[in-house]
Amino acid sequence: MSQRSSRCPGAPQSPSVKGKENFIERMPPEVILKILSCLDAGSLFCVGLVSKRFQELASNNALWYQLYTCQRAKNKRPTPVSYVTDAMGVAGVQEKPKGYWRTMLFKDLTGYNEKWKRKLKAINYYTGLPNQSEHIIRTLPVSWEITVTEATGRESCFEQTGICYSDTAATVSWSLGHWPIMDRITSLQLHGVMKVPLPCPLMYSQYQPAEDRAPFDDVDPEYGLHGYTLHIEMHNTVKSIASARFDQLSCRKDQIVNGYVQLNVIRRDGRWKHVPVSGDISLPWGTEALCGLLKDCCILSLTVLAETQAPFWCLSVPVAMTESVQMDVSYDFRGKSFSVQHQDSQGKVEMELEWEETQQQYFMVHLIVFLPITKVNKHFGRDY
Incomplete structure (x- = not known):
């Protein structure tokens, strides 16, 4: 016996596919x-x-x-x-x-104007960077955000929680929000964000460094191997620990080893160039609930200037100091020896520090900067 469906006269009809x-x-x-x-x-x-x-x-x-x-x-x-x-x-x-x-x-x-570009033309002779960088960054209504992309394609955005400035770097910290597990992150993008008075998402632009190409010099057979200037600074988020500038750094053709131009900045036997380090080497950190201190860690910032005094390599990274075995006997320092190293696709740095017991402070006694020969050739139009 079959059943017949019934419909009330006033019941609404189900929407048809066409209505969707x-x-x-x-x-x-x-x-x-x-x-x-x-x-x-x-x-x-x-x-x-x-x-x-x-x-x-x-x-x-x-x-x-x-x-x-x-x-x-x-x-x-x-x-x-x-x-x-x-x-x-x-x-x-x-x-x-x-x-x-x-x-x-x-x-x-946003009241945008390009007056700040004119202000950045004045170069600080000591650092080789624009003289009013800190002033411009402070006065412009710009904050910094990190966009994190995970392997699944999910994106998360985090606003800055703090920023501090040194001679050659600005250190931005992000300590709030629920960050994904680090091994799941596939990319990090840094954005300068300017708030627009509109009921819409923030406007941001991704930082793209300008590519500076040095003029070709076919007269000098070693063009691109000399005339470098280095400004180096060790600091944390509170104060500067050490700072120095070195001029007229060079490398000969026969000193290019393993694809690197080697700039010998400080030697052990050149005591007059040794750089004193003031205070402890440590890196304070903090979140909304906790704070602490990382011993034997700091931020290394350096700027390598080419012969034209244009920035060739800029670096600002956290580094760790590890105790090393001192091979040479030093009569100038009585204490342990430590090393600091960093390497990326743009170059590498090798540094040695000695602890002086009588003065209770560190001294930078050895420093070498390595520049990839591929980067030098591309910048100067050479074929070393």
């Missing part, structure tokens, strides 16, 4: 652009995060040019909007690269 269609996706792009033209800058920016199609539509130069000219008319030129928006034809607006007018609008909203 996304009509927005079926709209012509001209209609959607007309709707998007009614949005403010913050809403338009957020719409671009919905999907690839909306990202493409929300990047339309004409939409952002309209917002940009309205903003300029409101803040700087109190003239009718129609007069301002007619200043450039439609073809001229669309010829600009995608996102050009959006960038111009955000620059205008």
Whole structure:
């Protein structure tokens, strides 16, 4: 005996498959652009995060040019909007690269100007870096964020919790938030974030170092092997431990070994170059709940300047000091010997420290900087 289903007269009908269609996706792009033209800058920016199609539509130069000219008319030129928006034809607006007018609008909203670039032209002779770097970074409304990508593709963003400055480096710390397990991280991206007064996500730009190419010199057969200057500093997040500058560092062709240009900075027998280290070598750390001190650790910052006094290699990394076996007998120091080493794709550093019992302090007695010959050849246009 079969059963027959019954339906109440007033019961709502179940939605059909046809009723679940996304009509927005079926709209012509001209209609959607007309709707998007009614949005403010913050809403338009957020719409671009919905999907690839909306990202493409929300990047339309004409939409952002309209917002940009309205903003300029409101803040700087109190003239009718129609007069301002007619200043450039439609073809001229669309010829600009995608996102050009959006960038111009955000620059205008944040009061962006390039005065800080002019301030950075003054170079500190001692460090070889811009003289007002710290002042510029402090005054610009920029904070630093790290974007962490895991192997699964998940991304997490962490805001800075502290920053301290030294002669050649800025040390930024991130100690809050739930960080993923370190062995699951596939990439780290550093962003300078500037807050925009809009109801939308923060605007950020990833740091991209400018590639500086030295002029070719076909007269000097050893061009790129001499005239280097080194500024080195050992510090922690509180104070400087040691700082020194060395000029006219060089290397001959026959001293290029294992693919490295070797710059001998400090030798044991050159006591007049030995650098005193003030205080203990330690690295304080802290979180919102705990704090401590890492013994025999600090931050090593160095800047290698080429003959033109342009930065050739900049480095700022935490390093550890380990006790080493002293092979040579030293009559100048009575104490243990320690070594500090670092190596990456841009170069390597080997340093030796001696503990002086009578003065109760360390001395930097040996220092060698190695520059990859591939980096030297690429920078100077050579083939050593």
